Amino acid sequence: MTTHQTTAVLIPCLNEEQTIGKVVADFRRELPDAVIYVYDNASDDRTSQVAADAGAIVRMAPERGKGNVLRRMLRDIDADRYVLVDGDDTYPAEDVHTLLDTLDQGWDMVVGDRLSSTYFTENKRPFHNTGNRLVRSAINSTFHAQIRDVMSGYRVFDNLFAKAYGVMSNGFEIETEMTIFALDRKLRVTEVPIQYRDRPEGSTSKLSTFSDGAKVLNLIFRLAYENRPLPFFGTLGGIIGGVGLGLALWVCIEFAQTGMVRRFPLLIGSTMLMIIGVIAVFTGLVLAVFARKDRSRFAFAAQTYIAASGRHPSVSEPYRACVDEVSHEPVTDGQ
Structure with missing residues (x-):
């Protein structure tokens, strides 16, 4: 880790008076050179006062929703490295060194994986455990990844990720x-x-298992057809076209046996289904071209930003040469 890098700790908060003081104090102890920001999301308690007393820079973010708070944070704050953590004292500050050391090896984002350690024993909400598994399976199958903890609130990322990421979601x-x-x-x-x-006794979660879970699944559905249009529309077109073809074959078999077409509405409907299926597949092909061009433009813009800002990963040349062969394998596999 290089000494010249600046680090910002980002803590979005809503009614965390009971825990925010300890969270700020813990990160001040572990990262004495970092700047700690607490963005109060219109709390009804003394969250802002307790955070300020603990030594954090406190700012107000009145538009409710964690996504809205993070959007404002990334616009306001400039640093080389960012630590995003919740203010409910569920994530130990001691683990930040492992996260940052891994980030300094050349990664753009490092996610704190709860599910491989104590999450399922500490978390007392069984529907949350089921939801984590469901979301993980959906994303891994859609994006050909091997993510273990998709929804972790403890993660670190570099300046490139912070400035390139356009926050679209509003909530959890x-x-x-x-x-x-x-x-x-x-x-x-x-x-x-x-x-x-788990949260200390008396501290309550703002996460709604069912309503926020539905929002997460809706997000995955939307991002699937936006970012993976060919598999999405191709599968949809194949199903619709296949049903239409099956119905059309039924009418054709009946015609071969009787010499009569007795179900004209069914024949017309099956033809329409086949046409819709073909249109869906070609829609996926066209959108896939645009999605690929968008990724290409992003890659070019990212390289231009790195060159213009002078922010380069602090990776030694020996590590850079063998980064794909050593202990930390990338989550993405180029798919």
Whole structure:
């Protein structure tokens, strides 16, 4: 790790008076040279005062939603490295060194993997465990990845990721969107196991299992057809066209046996289904071309930004030469 890099700790908060003081104090102890920002998302308690007393820079973000807060943070704050963490004291500050050391090896984002350690024993909400597995399976199958913890709120990323990432989500689905953004843009992202502890007694979660879970699934669905249009529309077209073909064959077999077409409405409907299926496939092909061009433009813009800003990963030449062959394998595989 180089000494000249600046580090910003980003803590979005809503009614975390009970825990925010300890979170700020812990990160001040672990990262004495970092600047700690607490963005108060219109809390009804003393979150801002407690955070300020603990030594954080406190700013107000009145538009409710974690995504809205992060959007403002990334616009306001400039640093070489960013640490994003929740203010509920569920993520130990001691693990930040492992995350940052891994980031300094040349990654664009490092995700704190809760699910490989203590999450399933510490978390007391069984539907959250099921939801994590469901979201992980959906993203890994759609984006050909091997992510273990898609929805972790503890992650670090570099300046390139922070300034290139356009936050579109408003609420708690923001972590899922960050992960999908990195996968789709071929950014270098990996995971590091971290410890997780449940909220202390008296601290309540703002995450709604069902409503926020539905938002996450809707986000995955939307990003799937936006970023993977050919598999999405190709599969949809294949199903619709296949049903139409099956119905048309039924009418044709009946015609071969009787010499009569008794189901003209069915024949017309099956023909329409086949046409819709073909249109869906060609729609996927056209959109896939645009999606590929968008990724190409992003890659070019990223390289231009790095060259213009002078921010280069602090990676030694020996490591750079063998980064794809050593212990940390990338989550993305170029698919």
